[in-house]
Amino acid sequence: MLTKGHWLIVHLRIKRFRLWLPLPLYILQELLWQIVEITDLVGTFGNKKLREMKSQMPTIMVALDSIGEGGQYDLVEIDADSGDGDRVRIVIKVR
Amino acid sequence: MDEKQKILKMVEDGKITAAEALELIEALGSTEKTQETASKPGKKGKKTMFRVRIDAGESNGGGKAKVNVNIPISVAKKLTSLTKMIPDSAKSEMEKGGFNVDELNLKEILEAIGDGDMDEEIVDIDATGEEGGARIKIYVD
Numbered sequence: 001m002l003t004k005g006h007w008l009i010v011h012l013r014i015k016r017f018r019l020w021l022p023l024p025l026y027i028l029q030e031l032l033w034q035i036v037e038i039t040d041l042v043g044t045f046g047n048k049k050l051r052e053m054k055s056q057m058p059t060i061m062v063a064l065d066s067i068g069e070g071g072q073y074d075l076v077e078i079d080a081d082s083g084d085g086d087r088v089r090i091v092i093k094v095r
Numbered sequence: 096m097d098e099k100q101k102i103l104k105m106v107e108d109g110k111i112t113a114a115e116a117l118e119l120i121e122a123l124g125s126t127e128k129t130q131e132t133a134s135k136p137g138k139k140g141k142k143t144m145f146r147v148r149i150d151a152g153e154s155n156g157g158g159k160a161k162v163n164v165n166i167p168i169s170v171a172k173k174l175t176s177l178t179k180m181i182p183d184s185a186k187s188e189m190e191k192g193g194f195n196v197d198e199l200n201l202k203e204i205l206e207a208i209g210d211g212d213m214d215e216e217i218v219d220i221d222a223t224g225e226e227g228g229a230r231i232k233i234y235v236d
């Protein structure tokens with residue numbers, strides 16, 4: 001089911017560029033797993049630090065899984081203004 | 096006229112019986128208690144959200160930045176295991192400074208915060224001056 005579980009909604013605004021990206025949490029988890037698997041397959045995980053990261057993937061998955069447990073809330077909100085008109089706004093919502 | 100007086104007046108007028116009045120007063124008491132807890136997120140009330148607010152900027156028209164991070168305490172408890180991800184090199188650097196991450200029981204701290212055993216405001220740093228600065232606030236509600 002496409003609407004299964006929680007969604008991460010990313011709002012990004014940099015100058016005139018605007019992005020609104022709703023992403024189901026379980027798809028994000030799947031993507032992350034697949035990226036790690038693929039990089040492992042092509043041998044990128046020869047690097048010790050990256051290998052450590054792979055061993056921590058189950059923890060990351062549990063953490064991502066638990067993000068939705070708090071209901072609906074705004075996870076991160078960043079608003080930066082350089083003072084000369086450049087403004088960056090990033091909002092990550094859990095819905 | 097407050098609610099209790101109104102109820103007593105209704106008994107006096109014979110609109111309701113004494114038993115019904117008692118029931119109403121009891122219901123009123125529990126409602127008042129609930130409202131009290133809700134209005135005072137309280138020193139002892141259950142906390143649900145862990146919030147970090149960073150407000151940095153220059154007062155003379157320079158840049159400024161605001162960062163808000165909200166994490167439900169139930170989620171934060173599960174994220175404590177992420178300290179395992181801190182690279183060994185970083186851990187040893189911290190140990191040199193006298194801080195051992197492995198000895199830190201974040202889960203217990205978060206449980207204490209969530210149960211209302213700690214103050215609402217955990218950190219409140221105000222380093223703003225004439226040329227700007229930053230205000231960092233970490234609190235639970």
